Ligand code: MTE
Ligand code: HPA
């Protein structure tokens with residue numbers, strides 16, 4: 113089925129936050145962010161700003177009627193800075209004016225005197241100084257201390273992983289309209305309507321039932337709106353509440369980039385041990401997460417780093433420790449993969465280091481160590497593995513041996529262009545790692561004309577969840593999709609929602625919808641049975657037709673609904689789904705946290721221009737574990753998008769903060785994201801179709817996040833291409849692999865012999881590098 117939003121997207125009629133019709137008297141907000149990353153506020157000067165025509169009022173922490181606190185997991189994040197600023201861009205004041213322009217002009221006139229305090233931007237420095245969000249967490253399997261003795265080959269290394277800007281096309285924003293009876297209607301561009309509701313509740317100091325949060329749809333979230341939409345909704349709510357006027361704030365791109373957190377940068381150390389047979393016997397890793405100035409979701413993100421620290425591999429002896437380190441950057445947050453990608457990059461780096469030292473192809477080590485069904489992940493869950501199935505299918509389909517030959521002869525024939533390939537296996541756990549969050553509700557109404565309206569807690573952010581939920585209802589009722597409408601998300605219809613995240617939205621909300629539809633269908637079958645003088649178990653609906661024992665009756669869907677309505681049968685249902693089977697013990701750090709895992713293997717091929725350091729990603733060929741996809745077009749779209757976003761993170765997207773904690777890559781002129789010219793020339797996606805029972809909706813496995821991690825292979829393919837030019841190149845495990853870094857590595861000095869060869873090439877061209 114086609115994505116139900118494609119027509120309105122293409123015609124420009126989909127309604128995003130900034131498209132919600134603005135009512136008369138609406139005021140416009142703009143936040144003033146701290147110009148300094150760390151310090152004590154001595155004086156805040158608002159006089160000049162208040163002189164700007166059109167300015168209505170400027171709010172500060174002193175105006176907050178409830179608590180100046182919006183921290184979701186840990187209460188450590190003020191909405192507006194009080195005495196202390198912790199990061200550059202931290203909201204200090206909120207201007208409200210009659211126009212957007214006046215509000216922004218006023219922000220520019222605000223002055224603040226801040227006594228600076230030392231700024232920390234490096235997680236290792238924060239860890240050394242004891243600046244931690246929570247005490248460190250350690251996952252262990254086997255007996256690491258004794259395992260090293262069984263290893264013939266042991267390698268150690270360090271890794272630096274940079275962050276990533278979400279760059280959702282729609283920036284953050286909120287529009288708040290006061291309602292009667294001391295309540296607010298809050299339109300928010302959020303993945304977590306309930307998270308927004310809680311933040312507003314904290315700030316205003318009234319019960320949750322006063323605040324209706326409505327989400328029409330998002331122009332992308334990618335995790336950046338799981339928690340960080342709260343600030344803007346809370347600021348607008350504060351102003352709307354105190355002024356009794358509608359207040360709107362949709363951020364400018366540069367405000368959004370400077371004031372919101374990103375994917376967490378990590379530093380890490382690893383030690384890997386292999387036996388004679390290249391089996392990985394032991395793996396130890398220390399992760400230093402750059403959390404930023406407040407917890408936000410960092411602790412949960414860190415947990416997923418530990419969960420995915422061995423990626424698709426079985427390693428019998430593991431010790432992984434994670435430190436969530438407090439620095440003076442904007443609080444970093446969820447981003448597609450949620451800490452998993454960072455954990456996976458580190459194990460892949462460890463394997464690459466071993467392969468390089470042992471003069472062998474990393475793929476040999478990777479394949480040998482893939483996890484098998486029945487083996488244990490470091491967190492205690494037993495694998496039901498498709499890792500080797502995906503890998504072997506990729507080998508059968510994409511002929512990597514032939515590809516290697518092509519690459520080798522290309523490299524032999526070309527001095528200044530070199531190709532590299534890499535395999536990237538992925539294993540990603542589906543469920544919120546916090547078991548409590550794995551629940552959802554759906555409210556299904558059949559109206560008396562036979563049309564169906566569905567509300568769930570799911571937020572449509574481009575991932576196609578509404579289409580999938582509509583398919584669930586269409587299939588369950590056996591009616592035309594045109595009869596069904598998905599409603600916007602509202603905390604008045606569905607309460608206590610988990611954010612649309614963890615790739616689990618369609619599973620959770622789809623299953624709740626399935627339950628609601630099934631319950632109504634049972635009632636309808638009784639109505640039909642009575643009316644058609646048959647037994648309820650003999651009734652079925654096919655193509656809107658009521659059948660008795662498989663034979664069409666005189667009733668169709670409309671007659672059935674009319675009969676049910678006349679008989680006063682309940683045509684509505686609200687259903688609650690909780691993922692069964694999952695549990696996790698955070699003291700033992702063991703359990704069964706995931707409903708299931710998604711597996712896959714990608715083979716990536718790149719070409720490096722060894723004169724310029726530029727490169728292209730030529731092909732990404734994937735075998736992906738879909739389970740049994742309920743919508744292959746949407747799922748392929750997710751895979752393509754995820755791959756490109758992952759490649760962007762690993763290759764060109766470079767978040768740069770200076771030593772003072774100021775974002776330098778603060779616009780699209782200084783922060784490069786993949787464009788149509790840099791996407792892979794070819795993306796091939798093969799569906800591994802599995803028919804085993806699983807907990808996915810209609811056995812169609814979650815697809816939102818896992819494909820991003822195929823992009824990690826681009827880093828390793830590039831480093832292999834560099835080594836084809838300079839076999840002993842010094843390539844630090846540092847991401848992203850920008851053209852600058854490629855160039856540095858291509859001409860790095862490590863070995864006299866190899867350098868000679870290149871000096872020839874270079875002098876031949878008359879260029880002094
Ligand atoms: N796809 C689009 N188009 N836009 C998005 O914002 N977010 C990703 C992924 N795919 C995103 C997306 C992230 S981070 C997650 S967790 C999932 O979608 C969330 O949706 P799902 O649970 O329905 O897969
Ligand atoms: N994934 C994504 N988002 C989350 C999670 C998770 O595991 N836990 C809390 N928020």
Ligand code: MOS
Nearest residue numbers: 335447448613614
């Ligand atoms: Mo996705 S990072 O779980 O919103």
